[in-house]
Amino acid sequence: MSPDHLAPVKTAKQPVRFRAVGFNPRANPLAAWGSFVVLIILWQIGCSTGFISELAMPSPVAVAKSLWQLIVSGDLWVHLAASGQRLAVGWVLGTVAGLAVGFLVGMFSWARSPGVALVSALFPIPKIALLPLFIIWFGIGEPSKFATIGFGVFFPTVINTFGAVDNVARNLIRMGQSFDMSTWSIVRKIILPGALPTILSGFRISSSIAIILLVAAEMIGAQYGIGALILSAGSLYQTDQLIAGVVVLSVFGLAISWLLGRLDKWLLGWR
Amino acid sequence: MRLEISGVCHRYDQVEALRDINLTIEPGEIVALIGPSGCGKSTLLSIIGGLLKPSEGKISASGAVPDGCLNPLTYVFQDFALLPWRTVAGNISLVLEDHKLSKAERAARIDEVLEQTGLADFRNAFPKQLSGGMKQRVGIARALAVRPAVLLMDEPLSALDAQTRILLLDEFSALFARTGMTAVYVTHNLNEAVRLAHRVVALRRRPGTIKEIHTIDVPIDQRREGDPLIVAHETALWELIRDEAIAADKELENVA
Ligand SMILES: Nc1ncnc2c1ncn2[C@@H]1O[C@H](COP(=O)(O)OP(=O)(O)OP(=O)(O)O)[C@@H](O)[C@H]1O
Numbered sequence: 191m192s193p194d195h196l197a198p199v200k201t202a203k204q205p206v207r208f209r210a211v212g213f214n215p216r217a218n219p220l221a222a223w224g225s226f227v228v229l230i231i232l233w234q235i236g237c238s239t240g241f242i243s244e245l246a247m248p249s250p251v252a253v254a255k256s257l258w259q260l261i262v263s264g265d266l267w268v269h270l271a272a273s274g275q276r277l278a279v280g281w282v283l284g285t286v287a288g289l290a291v292g293f294l295v296g297m298f299s300w301a302r303s304p305g306v307a308l309v310s311a312l313f314p315i316p317k318i319a320l321l322p323l324f325i326i327w328f329g330i331g332e333p334s335k336f337a338t339i340g341f342g343v344f345f346p347t348v349i350n351t352f353g354a355v356d357n358v359a360r361n362l363i364r365m366g367q368s369f370d371m372s373t374w375s376i377v378r379k380i381i382l383p384g385a386l387p388t389i390l391s392g393f394r395i396s397s398s399i400a401i402i403l404l405v406a407a408e409m410i411g412a413q414y415g416i417g418a419l420i421l422s423a424g425s426l427y428q429t430d431q432l433i434a435g436v437v438v439l440s441v442f443g444l445a446i447s448w449l450l451g452r453l454d455k456w457l458l459g460w461r
Numbered sequence: 462m463r464l465e466i467s468g469v470c471h472r473y474d475q476v477e478a479l480r481d482i483n484l485t486i487e488p489g490e491i492v493a494l495i496g497p498s499g500c501g502k503s504t505l506l507s508i509i510g511g512l513l514k515p516s517e518g519k520i521s522a523s524g525a526v527p528d529g530c531l532n533p534l535t536y537v538f539q540d541f542a543l544l545p546w547r548t549v550a551g552n553i554s555l556v557l558e559d560h561k562l563s564k565a566e567r568a569a570r571i572d573e574v575l576e577q578t579g580l581a582d583f584r585n586a587f588p589k590q591l592s593g594g595m596k597q598r599v600g601i602a603r604a605l606a607v608r609p610a611v612l613l614m615d616e617p618l619s620a621l622d623a624q625t626r627i628l629l630l631d632e633f634s635a636l637f638a639r640t641g642m643t644a645v646y647v648t649h650n651l652n653e654a655v656r657l658a659h660r661v662v663a664l665r666r667r668p669g670t671i672k673e674i675h676t677i678d679v680p681i682d683q684r685r686e687g688d689p690l691i692v693a694h695e696t697a698l699w700e701l702i703r704d705e706a707i708a709a710d711k712e713l714e715n716v717a
Pocket residue numbers: 473474476478496497498499500501502503504505649716
């Protein structure tokens with residue numbers, strides 16, 4: 191190394207360049223809504239100019255009209271009510287059972303290995319493939335659809351719940367024991383609230399699974415329901431009604447996600 | 462309450478953590494456990510409080526407990542162990558709720574310990590809003606709420622910054638002097654040991670055994686920072702555990 195390497199370098203005073211740029215995306219609700227508006231406008235322009243053929247994709251206006259038709263005729267509410275009921279009953283059944291089994295697997299050695307083994311084996315089966323079996327067991331009507339959704343929700347809920355219980359800070363449980371709290375108190379006041387954030391985020395996944403199974407089950411055998419609506423529109427090539435059904439489904443999903451968001455805020459205000 | 466530790470040995474799978482520990486903790490006595498990392502201090506404290514079953518030996522307790530004592534052997538944790546979803550008052554209430562206390566009695570106890578620890582203005586705050594020192598004060602308040610016979614403290618000041626540590630050390634020393642509490646106090650910090658303890662038990666490692674018991678016969682409330690007598694005790698303790706500390710420092714960790 192040359193000695194002039196150590197000599198003071200005389201240059202003009204320069205500000206230090208700021209280097210920590212980027213890698214910090216921020217949320218912007220206006221942009222979120224704006225993206226929808228832009229997409230719909232582009233779509234409408236595409237249809238009006240004939241760039242998108244009416245057969246391939248109905249225009250937003252046509253979809254809106256058909257949606258309006260569904261609303262004024264009252265059909266929409268019939269379909270929504272049928273779907274909503276199936277979703278609610280199926281999801282609640284699957285979730286309650288899944289939470290119960292998840293807690294057992296998370297807390298007791300006797301439930302651990304059998305529970306994990308069974309769940310791992312049964313989880314990957316697409317529940318919709320079992321629908322015919324559920325129809326034999328529970329009849330063609332509503333119960334077979336509840337069962338499809340319920341089983342679909344049950345397994346991921348078990349897996350998520352016992353993971354949540356496993357991840358409750360051990361030191362808090364030890365603290366509870368060191369103060370001689372009863373097992374029931376520890377479960378209720380330490381494990382349950384500690385597992386709640388993970389359980390609630392699992393609800394988002396299980397509710398999406400429930401919607402997917404709902405539509406699939408309704409496509410296989412139902413007179414009413416959004417899935418049935420989409421299927422019958424599709425078989426008549428009424429693409430505007432088909433898309434209207436899809437839009438309803440999407441709004442349905444958004445509404446559930448909003449509800450879960452409220453639940454989060456309400457139950458997890460301490461975070 | 463008197464605690465008698467007799468012939469306690471403990472092993473985790475391959476590691477022999479403690480061997481033949483015999484020690485009696487007299488009522489009203491503060492005993493500090495010091496020793497290098499991994500010598501089994503936390504293990505011994507867990508065994509004393511019944512959170513860990515020793516491989517051999519036993520702990521027996523005898524003598525009276527304070528009036529209204531709900532949990533004779535009560536821990537104060539290094540990481541505070543507060544429930545983040547409960548307020549300060551709620552965290553204290555938690556350990557009273559399993560006992561047969563009237564609502565008024567429970568509220569009175571909570572008010573009393575909040576007052577004692579200077580937390581009265583923070584009763585509705587959540588742990589995440591508190592500084593480390595305040596969190597540990599909640600830990601102390603929670604422990605005092607059950608009127609313990611013996612406090613078991615595992616490095617209660619280790620997670621705090623140096624200034625907060627000095628403040629809390631003074632508060633502990635005042636608390637011990639005022640209440641005549643019995644306590645087992647685990648620490649890495651020799652200064653804490655000489656400020657708070659009547660007897661300092663130095664442990665040796667691999668396996669953990671008692672190396673020496675060092676008595677400090679200055680009343681706790683008369684010990685001042687920088688007092689030559691206290692400094693001399695601290696130096697003596699350092700001489701005692703220094704070789705162990707050097708060995709511990711050089712050792713490769715074989716347990717995760
Ligand atoms: N759960 C465990 N399983 C296996 N080994 C353990 C376990 N807990 C502690 N040990 C080992 O037992 C020995 C004593 O551990 P302990 O935590 O009691 O030491 P310590 O004196 O409290 O250490 P520190 O000062 O780091 O807190 C160590 O060698 C540690 O690696």
